[in-house]
Amino acid sequence: MKEPINWKKVHDDIEEVLGDDFWDEMKDVIPKRGPTIDVYCNGERVVIFAEFPGIEVENHVKLKKEGQSIILHGEIPYRYPFPKAELELSERFTGTFQRKVLIPFPFSLQKIATFQNHGLVEIHILKG
Numbered sequence: 161m162k163e164p165i166n167w168k169k170v171h172d173d174i175e176e177v178l179g180d181d182f183w184d185e186m187k188d189v190i191p192k193r194g195p196t197i198d199v200y201c202n203g204e205r206v207v208i209f210a211e212f213p214g215i216e217v218e219n220h221v222k223l224k225k226e227g228q229s230i231i232l233h234g235e236i237p238y239r240y241p242f243p244k245a246e247l248e249l250s251e252r253f254t255g256t257f258q259r260k261v262l263i264p265f266p267f268s269l270q271k272i273a274t275f276q277n278h279g280l281v282e283i284h285i286l287k288g
Contacts, residue, residue, distance in 0.1 A: 194257030195232070206263050206285045212236070213279035223283070225269055226260070230285060233258040 175182055198209040210232060212221060221234040238244055238254040263285055271286040 194253060194259050195236070197232075197259060197261070199261060201264060203265070204287050206261075206267075208232070208261055208283040208285070210259070210281045210283065211279060212276075212281050214239070217274070217276050217281050221281070223269070223272065223274075225267070228264075228266065229260050229262050230267075230272075230283070231258060231260050232283075 196211045200207040200209075208230070210221075215221075215236055220236065221232060224231045224233065233256075235256045236254050240247075244250065244254070265287045267285050267287060271288060273284045275282045275284075
């Protein structure tokens with residue numbers, strides 16, 4: 161498997177060159193496109209941790225297999241009683257999303273279990 165990118169180092173290097181406020185300014189230029197995820201793998205299973213605060217995952221998130229990848233797709237609804245354009249600050253993602261995660265071994269949808277706890281979803285994928 162390819163060596164993962166050290167995003168913390170990339171973040172720190174960019175901040176060192178372009179200044180401390182670079183990422184705050186970039187939020188408007190490159191908005192968040194979906195849920196934040198972490199991935200754990202031990203060779204026999206992969207666990208994807210995905211943030212979905214305030215939504216019923218079973219109604220808004222779907223999983224599908226594409227080759228050796230799992231795709232999380234769905235919609236995070238906008239739930240405020242006023243137009244999004246009127247927000248003074250908007251950091252939380254709403255709208256449709258798709259996240260694709262490469263799984264380093266063969267798997268089937270039948271060997272996937274999901275758990276939700278306080279807005280954090282765990283997706284357990286077993287080898288085979």
